[in-house]
Structure formats: C-alpha cells, structure tokens
Amino acid sequence: MPSTPVIAWYRNDLRIADHAPLAAAARRDAPVIAVFVLDENPVNPWPAGGASRWWLHHSLASLADDVERIGGRLVIRRGDSVAVLGEIADTHAAGALYFERRYEPFERELEERVHEALADRLEVRRFSGRLLNEPGRISNASGEPYRVFTPFSKACLRLPEPAAPKPAPRRLAPPPPDVESIDLADLGLLPTRHDWAEGLRETWRPGAAGAREALETFLDEALCDYHERRDRPGRRGTSRLSPHLAFGEISPLQAWHAVRERQAADSAATRGGDALLREILWREFCHHLLFHWPAFPERPFNDAFARFPWHDDEDAFERWTRGETGYPLVDAGMRELWRTGWMHNRARMVTASFLVKHLLVDWRKGQRWFWDTLVDADLANNACNWQWVAGCGADAAPYFRIFNPVLQGRKFDPEGDYTRRWVPELSALPDRHLQAPFDAPANVLTAANFRLGRNYPHPAVEHGFARRRALDALSRAKSERRN
DNA sequence: TGAAATGTTGGGGCG
C-alpha cells in the first residue's frame, strides 16, 4: 500500500489516547502529519479568550511532547485552516485528513468548508470523541431533541454502557522532515504586556499528563464524598477536570470509564460517582442544546426574555468583574476567577445570579467575561449555564429563584475558608458577620479594625430591594409575553 | 442546584 501521508488535524482534542482520528491515522501505517492550526478568523464570534490562550499554549507544548514520545512530530501553523490544511495536503501529497468533530456553529461550518475544499483530493473523515453520544442521536419519543435535562439524562443512561477508551497508538510514523512548522512561542498565545498568569501557573498543569493526575487525585481523594463536598468551595471537593475536558486533554469517555471502574471496585464510590457522571451528562446536554439551537450563546432560549430591559450599568458590571460588589461570597468567586482562571461551581451560580438578578445586567455580558477569563471556557457549557442562571434557558432555574449571597455564604462556606482566602481584608471579621459586614454591629467592626467603605466596599445594591426589583421585572416580562 | 412570606404547632412564662 502506498504510504501517502495522513493528516491528523488537532483542534480542541489535545491528547493522543482515546483519540479516534490519531488511532485511525496510525493504523494506515503511513507518515502522520499531526497539525494544529491557530486560525484567528475574524468571522469567528467566539475567538479564544486570554485565559484559554494561556492554557492552549501549555497544552500544545504537552501534546507536542506526547506525540514525540510515540515517534511523531506535532506541526504548528497559523492562518486560515482551510488554506493551511490544503497547502499541507498538496505539498506533501497527503492521502487523508482525519479529525474530531466539534459542535460550535462556527466550527461546524469550518468542518464543512474543509470538507468541501479538500474532499475531492483526499479522504476526509471526521470522528466522534468530544462527547459520549452524538447530539443528533438522542431524541425523545416524538423524535424531538430534549429540552429538559432529566429525561435527557435518563435516555443517555438507558443506552448500553460505552466501550472502554482506547490507549494511545504505540507508534506513529513521523511526518516528512520538510513539513513546515513554526515555534509554539510564535503563536503569541501568552500574555505580553504584563504577566497576569502567575495565578494560573500556580494552580494548573495543562496537558494530558496533568489531566490524568487531576483525575487520579480526584478519584482517590474526593470521589466518595463528591455528592456532598462539591458544594463547599472552601474544600477541594470537585474534580477540577473542566479545563482538561475543554481542551480535550481527557475525553469524557476516559473520565466516565475511570469513575465506573472505581464504582465497581468500591461501593463507597457509588453515590459520588453517580453525581460526577451526572455532571458529565450536563456537559452532554449543553452540547446537545447548542447543536440543535446554534443561536444559544446569542439569544435567550425562552422568547419571553427577548426584549427584557437589561440595565446597561457599566459601573456596576465593572465592580462585579473586579470582585468589589460588597457581597463577600460574590467577590470571593470573582477574585478566584481572575487569579486562577477558574471558579468553584457554587460560586459560579451565586456570582452569575448576582449579576443577572441583583444588577439586572444582561447575561450575555457575564457570559463574555467568563469566556475571556475562564481556562475551561467552553461555548456550549458557558451559554447553557448562563441561560440556566438567568432563567431563560432550557430547563432553567425559575425566574423567582434568586440566590441570597449572604445565606449562600453562610450555608456553603460556614467557616469562611473560601471567603477569607479570596477576600483577605475580611479575615479579621468573626464567622457570624463575615458574609454581611454591612450588618455587623459597630463594636464588632471596631474590634476587627474594620471600616466599611474603607477596607471593603459598601454593597453595590441592597439585597431586599434588588430581590423585589428583579421579581417585579422578571414577572412583568413573563406576563407581557402572554399578552 | 432558593428564599421569603405565611401558616401551624407546642412549650414555657405569666397573670
């Protein structure tokens, strides 16, 4: 068989194990041109944000090592994906192009363009892997896509247990030596003007090895109590796999299978394991929604919100982004995000609810901010969860569910570990008053040498007032729809 | 994967 090279096109699937395109390429017993193309097409409405770019840089470095370890070489390029892939294909007479599917509208369209441009010259094949199930495969009794999570997840769980993930190819035939590549550093993914990435470096280890390490740590230390402890942001109770999943350093199948294995070995892991699998299914559900409603990141799923009078309050929005709202749990979350590129899920719900319901700022502004600052930024999850919080999404929190940031703080950070870690100026306050310094008696504040308005801001808005205002505005939006 | 308002119950203080 003539060994014309095969191109393995990498995008958000930066791993070598359980990677169908790479495995198929290796099986061809031909030179493998593994290539990542940084495509900064201005038409893409969702180019990677700063935190994602930082992660991408390090993840590519790790992938390059992994590819080399099995005898290959990762080619790095920048430019228009169609043009670059076409040029590589022509220059090296490639016989095939393999890649893993994505589900974002822009990426789906890109896949179509790649197919159209190249399919007459070589074999273009796309593979599944980013999800456990193709979005088109899951539908309800009447053939419609599910709009509610619970029946969706039940349908997923009724399917046969997925097959075990495949190991990495043992060996790749290297690409022709003259395949052009540029230095990773020349992609310009790292911050230039000032180095804001220190907190990211301290917190994360991007790459498949880091993903595997995070998974093992989670399985050993947190899985059994996951269903309870994941709600406490002050403890290490969550998997912290989200950025690794977002960049495909670990596949959802690998995570799923590892949890199932642990459950089989240890009955104490049953409940925690099921809770984690449920989160993986939420991820599937979000992608399923984005697949069937491509406008999800731009438009409220529920029409009643189409003309909601959001407040264009730039000042309040900026206070929120900086973690200076005057509500300790909200500020803790926002500062954790800025520093580490990640935020505990409980805090995500509370901070997002605060922006949308207390400040009445458009959820799309919050979505954008998260998109730029999260290392786990994923279009489907981000859009789906913001709409969920705002109350306009599929299977969303009802409009009258408004988090009280003070009560949430007392309930989920009772000892104040999380709040004090990220808002250290509150450290000296006793637990009792930590979440509401504005309600603390004067003698308590004096004893802590604390003055509201000097050490820490006054609340951006009073909770009782904000709550009534949101209920009023949201219920009106609902009834106007009916008329 | 809420919170607040409202309703109910039961113990204890008190006249």
Next chain:
DNA sequence: ACGCCCCAACATTTC
C-alpha cells in the same frame, strides 16, 4: 389550673 401570649421550630405556599 387555666387561658393567653410569645416565639421558636418546623411545614407550606408563594414569589
């Protein structure tokens, strides 16, 4: 002893 009130504590409903 009794009724009355207060108010936790808990349950229900309402937003």
